[in-house]
Amino acid sequence: MDQRISFVTLAVADLDATRAFYLDGLGWRAELDVPGEVLMIRAGAQLVLSLWDAGAFEREVGPIVRGDGVAPITLAHNVPHRAEVDEVLAVAAAAGAEVAPAEDRDWGGYTGYFADPDGFRWEIAWNPGPIGRLVLGEEQ
Template structure:
């Protein structure tokens, strides 16, 4: 039987670990005990989120660290209502993030906007009425 694929940790390569740590703490996350000057770990309701030097992360993967712009990836913060989406975007901007696209109704029946953290990692802030939360508060795609 194959090993189950579980998204367990997301690492963001950042320019300044202290700045990124402060940003995510301003959003309500708390640095985990094993964090240090080289990496910060945050427990979420899903995978662990970590911030790590972009250069060190690239070196660890044996890839060049240069290059920016759209990275072909976005992270999503799913919320229970359109009002919660609007509140979260205000909170991100107040914490030092950037509004990329104001939230609006989507063609698929949801409500979504985009913001970026201080290192331009793209976050979709979204309410998807078709994706329920389970009893543990985790988003579930309908099966």
């Protein structure tokens, strides 16, 4: 098996609200948009973020675990400059996201979080280390 991820699929409660957040709010562009079913957004050279209506997701994959708390997954968007963390968080806030302000982290980076309409947490990160350079395509 090749070492790669092709799709990240998230089940969403309200696909219209999700579409408005990602396309109108964040300014992203859909690769495939099937109202009432799925919204697919290119998230990398060979990576698609698939936002799937929860009912359709459950019919194919199985019951969704529900309950209080944060979903046990985060998505990350790394930026090359520290100031961009706050800029991206401001865009997310303007789009209606719940935002946790950025902070300096013990490991040397600077990160903050926002939640999309379904509560999925996005980490916005400036990572000055080797992994940060790797994900930005700057590895040496």
